[in-house]
Amino acid sequence: MPGQIDGVAADIVFLVVAIGAACLQFFFSWKWDNVFAKLAPTLTLGIALVFSFIMIFLFPALLAVWGQWCLIFVAMLVADGAGWLAYAIYRMLEDGNPNIPEGM
Numbered sequence: 798m799p800g801q802i803d804g805v806a807a808d809i810v811f812l813v814v815a816i817g818a819a820c821l822q823f824f825f826s827w828k829w830d831n832v833f834a835k836l837a838p839t840l841t842l843g844i845a846l847v848f849s850f851i852m853i854f855l856f857p858a859l860l861a862v863w864g865q866w867c868l869i870f871v872a873m874l875v876a877d878g879a880g881w882l883a884y885a886i887y888r889m890l891e892d893g894n895p896n897i898p899e900g901m
Contacts, residue, residue, distance in 0.1 A: 814869060815876035818842070822880025827887065839877050846870040 822838045829835060849870060853863045 811869065811872050815872045817876075818873040819876040819880040819883070822877045823883050823887075826881065826884035838880075839874070842870055842874050842877060846874065 818838065825838055826835045846867060849863050849867045853860060853867070856863070
């Protein structure tokens with residue numbers, strides 16, 4: 798993986814992309830009640846990750862390129878899970894769960 802992507806540290810790029818994925822998942826979960834709309838970002842990222850893995854095995858000469866894409870998709874899926882977790886906490890607080898202290 799390169800140390801820089803267009804002059805910006807790769808870690809910063811991964812962090813920004815992951816935060817964007819988490820926010821997108823939280824928004825989709827919060828805005829729509831349809832389960833397919835809620836799962837759209839997760840399914841899209843999962844399909845893209847599987848496609849990247851297949852491309853690694855089909856074109857081993859491009860391992861660096863597809864490997865980097867796999868890392869990006871894995872980071873986005875982890876952040877996607879964080880978006881689901883944030884939505885679950887939001888729903889618990891919205892429903893007035895008695896097990897959660899008032900200040901949280």
